[in-house]
Amino acid sequence: MTRTVIAQGTFDILHPGHVHYLEEAAAMGDELYVIVARKSNVDHKKAPICPGTQRRDVVGALAAVDEAILGHEDDIFVPIEEIDPDVIALGHDQHHDDDAIAAELASRGIDCEVRRASGREPADDDQLLSTRLIIDRILERRG
Numbered sequence: 591m592t593r594t595v596i597a598q599g600t601f602d603i604l605h606p607g608h609v610h611y612l613e614e615a616a617a618m619g620d621e622l623y624v625i626v627a628r629k630s631n632v633d634h635k636k637a638p639i640c641p642g643t644q645r646r647d648v649v650g651a652l653a654a655v656d657e658a659i660l661g662h663e664d665d666i667f668v669p670i671e672e673i674d675p676d677v678i679a680l681g682h683d684q685h686h687d688d689d690a691i692a693a694e695l696a697s698r699g700i701d702c703e704v705r706r707a708s709g710r711e712p713a714d715d716d717q718l719l720s721t722r723l724i725i726d727r728i729l730e731r732r733g
């Protein structure tokens with residue numbers, strides 16, 4: 591019985607923090623599907639720079655990822671119902687409430703565990719394990 595895991599996020603400019611998250615999510619099961627957020631659904635921070643197709647393709651190229659898909663425009667639970675995962679792995683700082691997700695899954699009759707991955711800290715002061723910090727440094731040095 592294949593144990594399917596779903597991870598999700600914006601993944602605008604990929605960095606080792608994303609790799610850590612996705613490798614940890616992959617280790618929670620046998621297959622990892624990653625839902626890449628549509629720009630229209632990234633409403634809790636600045637919009638991504640790169641188009642969704644490009645963000646999806648880069649995430650999909652990671653060894654830990656079996657398939658990366660662009661998320662649904664309107665209902666974030668549509669891909670969940672289609673994939674019917676055993677685990678949803680939330681990122682360490684992802685703004686979703688674990689219990690709210692679990693309640694919504696239950697109300698839709700989806701039997702799926704909600705877990706939270708750990709964070710990865712920079713290996714040294716020069717590393718930037720955040721898209722926002724990468725963009726800030728670009729603006730600082732190239733702006």
Ligand SMILES: Cc1cc2nc3c(=O)[nH]c(=O)nc-3n(C[C@H](O)[C@H](O)[C@H](O)COP(=O)(O)O)c2cc1C
Pocket residue numbers: 598599600601625626627628629631632633660661662663665666667668669670678680681683684685686691
């Ligand atoms: C269970 C789950 C399912 C999601 N499905 C979608 C989706 O179908 N379409 C989408 O645009 N975003 C989807 N998202 C991503 C959210 O829209 C949100 O933008 C994403 O969590 C961004 O988080 P980040 O700040 O970590 O990048 C989903 C998130 C979760 C937790």
Ligand SMILES: Nc1ncnc2c1ncn2[C@@H]1O[C@H](COP(=O)(O)OP(=O)(O)OP(=O)(O)O)[C@@H](O)[C@H]1O
Pocket residue numbers: 598599600601602606607608610611635680681682683684708709710711719720721722723
């Ligand atoms: N340093 C990190 N360690 C572990 N997971 C991370 C790290 N950075 C991001 N993630 C996870 O990757 C997923 C996608 O995050 P996102 O695309 O928002 O990147 P981000 O670098 O956090 O962006 P921003 O800096 O703009 O918030 C989220 O689940 C998030 O928790």
